[in-house]
Amino acid sequence: MRILVVEDDPILLDSVAQSLREAGYAVDEANNGSDGFFKANTWDYDAILLDWMLPEMNGIELLRKLRIKKSTPVLLLTARDAVSDRVIGLDQGADDYLVKPYSLIELLARVRSIIRRSAGHGTNQVAVGPLVIDLGSKTITSDGIPIVLTAREFAILELLALHRNKVVSRTTIYDHIFDEDDDSLSNLVDVHVSNLRKKIGKELIETRRGQGYILHG
Amino acid sequence: MANIFRSLRWRLQLWHATILFLVISGMVGVLSWEISRSHWDTIDEELVSAARLLEGSLRLVPQPILDSLSQDLAMPPGPRLPPDFGDLDRRPQRPRRFDPPGRRDFGPESEIIETKPIESDATVDWDEAFGSYSVPESAKEWEAKLMIPDSLPRQIGRPGNQLYFVIWRIDNSILKQSALQHPVPNPTNEIRNQLRLNRYVAIQRGPYREVLVKGPHASLICVGRRISFEADRIWARQLFLAFAGAITFGLGLAGGWWMSRNATAPITKMSETASKISANNLSNRMNLEGVDSELSDLGMVLNSMLDRLDQAFEQQKQFTADASHELRTPLAGLLATTELALAKDRTPEEYRKHLQYCFINATRMQKLVEGLLVLARLDHQDGSANLEPIALMPILENCVQATELIASEKQIQVHLHPISEKVLGNANQLERVFTNLIENAIRYNRQGGQVWIESKMLGSSIAISVRDNGLGIESSDQAKIMNRFFRVEAARTHSGNGYGLGLSIAKRIVDLHHGELRVESELGAGSTFTAILPAYLESTN
Numbered sequence: 001m002r003i004l005v006v007e008d009d010p011i012l013l014d015s016v017a018q019s020l021r022e023a024g025y026a027v028d029e030a031n032n033g034s035d036g037f038f039k040a041n042t043w044d045y046d047a048i049l050l051d052w053m054l055p056e057m058n059g060i061e062l063l064r065k066l067r068i069k070k071s072t073p074v075l076l077l078t079a080r081d082a083v084s085d086r087v088i089g090l091d092q093g094a095d096d097y098l099v100k101p102y103s104l105i106e107l108l109a110r111v112r113s114i115i116r117r118s119a120g121h122g123t124n125q126v127a128v129g130p131l132v133i134d135l136g137s138k139t140i141t142s143d144g145i146p147i148v149l150t151a152r153e154f155a156i157l158e159l160l161a162l163h164r165n166k167v168v169s170r171t172t173i174y175d176h177i178f179d180e181d182d183d184s185l186s187n188l189v190d191v192h193v194s195n196l197r198k199k200i201g202k203e204l205i206e207t208r209r210g211q212g213y214i215l216h217g
Numbered sequence: 218m219a220n221i222f223r224s225l226r227w228r229l230q231l232w233h234a235t236i237l238f239l240v241i242s243g244m245v246g247v248l249s250w251e252i253s254r255s256h257w258d259t260i261d262e263e264l265v266s267a268a269r270l271l272e273g274s275l276r277l278v279p280q281p282i283l284d285s286l287s288q289d290l291a292m293p294p295g296p297r298l299p300p301d302f303g304d305l306d307r308r309p310q311r312p313r314r315f316d317p318p319g320r321r322d323f324g325p326e327s328e329i330i331e332t333k334p335i336e337s338d339a340t341v342d343w344d345e346a347f348g349s350y351s352v353p354e355s356a357k358e359w360e361a362k363l364m365i366p367d368s369l370p371r372q373i374g375r376p377g378n379q380l381y382f383v384i385w386r387i388d389n390s391i392l393k394q395s396a397l398q399h400p401v402p403n404p405t406n407e408i409r410n411q412l413r414l415n416r417y418v419a420i421q422r423g424p425y426r427e428v429l430v431k432g433p434h435a436s437l438i439c440v441g442r443r444i445s446f447e448a449d450r451i452w453a454r455q456l457f458l459a460f461a462g463a464i465t466f467g468l469g470l471a472g473g474w475w476m477s478r479n480a481t482a483p484i485t486k487m488s489e490t491a492s493k494i495s496a497n498n499l500s501n502r503m504n505l506e507g508v509d510s511e512l513s514d515l516g517m518v519l520n521s522m523l524d525r526l527d528q529a530f531e532q533q534k535q536f537t538a539d540a541s542h543e544l545r546t547p548l549a550g551l552l553a554t555t556e557l558a559l560a561k562d563r564t565p566e567e568y569r570k571h572l573q574y575c576f577i578n579a580t581r582m583q584k585l586v587e588g589l590l591v592l593a594r595l596d597h598q599d600g601s602a603n604l605e606p607i608a609l610m611p612i613l614e615n616c617v618q619a620t621e622l623i624a625s626e627k628q629i630q631v632h633l634h635p636i637s638e639k640v641l642g643n644a645n646q647l648e649r650v651f652t653n654l655i656e657n658a659i660r661y662n663r664q665g666g667q668v669w670i671e672s673k674m675l676g677s678s679i680a681i682s683v684r685d686n687g688l689g690i691e692s693s694d695q696a697k698i699m700n701r702f703f704r705v706e707a708a709r710t711h712s713g714n715g716y717g718l719g720l721s722i723a724k725r726i727v728d729l730h731h732g733e734l735r736v737e738s739e740l741g742a743g744s745t746f747t748a749i750l751p752a753y754l755e756s757t758n
Contacts, residue, residue: 009550011553015574022560022561079549081541081545101549102549103552104556
């Protein structure tokens, strides 16, 4: 899962980004509105954390321009706590609204929630065949037996599970599990998928040659 | 009840009613006086013309016959009355039915004397009165001529209102009299005197009207009749006038009520609007469309007051929102970094980093709180407190020293030109002003830039300017730059240290010194901030 954080306060940006990384997300950072808009418009992020008061282009303007083209889930993070502000934020296209100061645990929960909802799932538990994937605790069981996955493997499985029965291209997988600072080779995706197959069973993930992977469930 | 008398509408109505009453009653009074006078004049003229007929007949009678006409001869059938009526006083007074104007008391029964100046062209149409006249031969025939002829136009004597007459000789002996309807007293000397000047004298005796004119041979002719019919008519007209006046007054009152209601309606509407305006809803304004100019002036004053109030509330709201935003951001950073650090075991380097973040955020908050406190204190301070003559140079030297560190970081040169003048001010506060201005000049400057501090006398004030050749300020931002928490885009991007309070504090301090803080700037060329302060002149003190 790849997330963009747009925040002008360097300390807050660093803390939020690190916290997200530790939770297993690939994180891109932007410290002003125009940089944030460029990135948000270029990549298909799984979620965007957006500050309202930003230099160069404020968060609401960014959101308005982004919504012309993309429906990426956006969590608005701001110190503006007036009800009218929340209404403006949500009406301009934000999926959720969190007022500063906030707890990182709540922030992570809300990020999970907007990603899950944008993929059309109501709960954190996603069942695929014998597998039960818990997006909250990042655990997976096969017929009740826990399976241990690495963060990258879990991220690939989560992506495939949220788009199950649909072909997910290798590029999409690559874009969603590595952040902009990663310059890993693209065949790393194949390595991770093959490791994943060994752990959860070969027949679940099908390879469509020249198209990508598909998770049947 | 007190409310009614304090009500503008009721008071308007009261004034209106008073004025209306005076005007209408005055009009009715004048009109009824005019009506009755014209009536009396007509009656008098009728009586006079009858008297003229008698006078004409009298002139034709030869003198000896006139002298020989005895009272006995003259007495026609009818009640005989003594020539002297000394006992009239004792008779009960009849109630007066009318009081025509211009009266003068003459005796117990003679109430009115009306006089008319002698007119030269007062003529009587004799031919009409005496169509066929033949000269009589005997005294008896002569006497028979001395009558008021029946051919006199009928309107004079209505049935029951027959004319009567008395003719006196010079010695007040009666020459001839007709059947009298009431005792007629002999004429007094005063009446004779008045007749020398006037054409006739009119006397009102109860319901009778009498007119006296001079006859030939110093005789005196009195013609009279009962005028109760006319008096009733005049009375009826006066009543009608009074009635019409009352109706007009009533209509006027209703009109006044309508008028006062219309005049006070906009006031009522304005007060209704005003009552709807509260601290939470200051956006309502009075609708001044179609309101009279006096009230619309008042409404405009109220509206502009509301605008200012609204603005003040809006500014206050904005200030609170900005202050909370500025406080929440470092607080959010502080909480996030500590939460992250505590989430799991970290290396000492990581702990150090998080502690560093905590320190930076805590320092930011401390500076912000301090700035807010300074502003709050300055807001509650009124002017002219603790202002004393102080030399500027040491203050400016301190300021330059305090900013030396950040200046050297950007290799910026600060030029302080010697200033010998003193100002009336507070040293600590002024130091804050100039430290702020110099800091800004350094912070928003380019690497290796320059800052100049100069002074200039402007009359009794001294202008101290801090000039830089740095980034400059966009003209659209120049007006807002001293607003609390306002930061230009560059300030937000280039410096994590500003809160947008420095210039508002500086402005507030300069204002408290009865001075002025000005800014001139050109984007890319640099800015000049000038504080104009009242100079302390040794000679005047």
